[in-house]
Amino acid sequence: MAQPTAPEGLPALDAARRNRLLQDVLKGVSRSFYLTLRVLPKKLREPIGLAYLLARTADTLTDRLAGFPGQRAGSTGARLESLVTLRSQVAGPADLGVLRELSSRSVDDDSSPQERALFGSLVDSFALLESLDYSDRQQVRWVVDTLIQGMEMDLNTFPAKDSGEFWTNVTTSHESSLKEWDVSEMSATGVRFGKALQLTNVLRDIPRDLRNGRCYLPANELTTSGLVPEDLLDPANEARARAVLVPWMQTAIGHFQAAEEYLTAIPRRSVRLRLACLWPLLLGLATLARPARGGNWLDPDSTTKVSRRWVYRMMLLSLPAVGSNTLLRFWIRRLRRQVERLI
Numbered sequence: 001m002a003q004p005t006a007p008e009g010l011p012a013l014d015a016a017r018r019n020r021l022l023q024d025v026l027k028g029v030s031r032s033f034y035l036t037l038r039v040l041p042k043k044l045r046e047p048i049g050l051a052y053l054l055a056r057t058a059d060t061l062t063d064r065l066a067g068f069p070g071q072r073a074g075s076t077g078a079r080l081e082s083l084v085t086l087r088s089q090v091a092g093p094a095d096l097g098v099l100r101e102l103s104s105r106s107v108d109d110d111s112s113p114q115e116r117a118l119f120g121s122l123v124d125s126f127a128l129l130e131s132l133d134y135s136d137r138q139q140v141r142w143v144v145d146t147l148i149q150g151m152e153m154d155l156n157t158f159p160a161k162d163s164g165e166f167w168t169n170v171t172t173s174h175e176s177s178l179k180e181w182d183v184s185e186m187s188a189t190g191v192r193f194g195k196a197l198q199l200t201n202v203l204r205d206i207p208r209d210l211r212n213g214r215c216y217l218p219a220n221e222l223t224t225s226g227l228v229p230e231d232l233l234d235p236a237n238e239a240r241a242r243a244v245l246v247p248w249m250q251t252a253i254g255h256f257q258a259a260e261e262y263l264t265a266i267p268r269r270s271v272r273l274r275l276a277c278l279w280p281l282l283l284g285l286a287t288l289a290r291p292a293r294g295g296n297w298l299d300p301d302s303t304t305k306v307s308r309r310w311v312y313r314m315m316l317l318s319l320p321a322v323g324s325n326t327l328l329r330f331w332i333r334r335l336r337r338q339v340e341r342l343i
Contacts, residue, residue: 051130090129092141096124100123164187177266259284279315286314287306
């Protein structure tokens with residue numbers, strides 16, 4: 001019997017394949033986002049989880065486009081072609097043959113098991129995209145297309161402006177508890193929430209990005225401190241680099257203040273949505289504190305992730321606290337002040 005098909009000739013997804021995509025594959029590429037997705041209301045999991053998976057797919061391709069002189073990098077022309085191909089598939093209509101070819105040529109001997117799973121599920125990702133209702137499908141296409149445009153100009157993962165706006169648009173369209181929100185105003189606050197998380201990731205990943213040939217610190221700021229990107233490959237230059245790093249950390253702290261306002265504006269009865277915003281906020285501040293302690297900011301072997309024990313304890317404590325803005329503000333501000341003291 002012929003396999004049932006989804007729109008545009010893509011294979012239909014049964015429950016097992018959907019679960020694998022939004023659980024196993026997503027967990028492999030982001031532990032923290034996986035936790036956020038699991039606590040979201042069910043109707044939000046597919047569009048938001050899928051947008052993240054497609055974003056990670058594009059970002060993985062982008063990682064292979066860069067390289068400092070003398071460092072190994074993939075064929076820039078071939079990788080850029082793959083990025084453009086992915087963008088065309090996102091715009092639609094998706095083509096099964098094109099997706100299979102893109103999937104097969106995007107893995108090599110250096111690919112991690114997580115990357116292999118990500119590209120191996122590319123056809124399923126697009127089948128899920130085509131199965132979403134029209135509004136969610138258009139939102140996912142818009143944010144991922146904007147992301148890839150940014151990557152083509154060598155921007156970083158999931159531009160904060162668009163991810164914050166995307167999150168707000170999708171949640172307000174599905175959650176009746178947010179019907180009183182001023183979408184424009186909350187989108188602007190959501191943008192700052194996204195920037196807080198983006199900046200944290202950039203600062204956390206400096207050693208890894210440098211070794212992949214990517215530097216997101218402004219060249220003029222490095223020059224003022226007598227540095228060039230290659231100097232950041234040497235942990236001995238951390239003292240001079242802090243003159244550039246600390247102001248960006250202070251900027252991130254300011255954005256986390258906006259994230260607090262976004263979280264506490266969510267009605268208390270929307271427990272899952274509040275937890276889905278609370279967990280990345282707390283994880284972000286805890287992650288920011290690790291490089292802030294200094295001494296190993298540029299060390300590629302240093303551990304910048306918070307421990308699993310910390311994560312599970314945070315999740316447990318959040319359950320009785322999530323309904324109280326007073327408790328949440330106390331918790332968030334204590335973490336924020338910790339980072340301020342460290343820098």
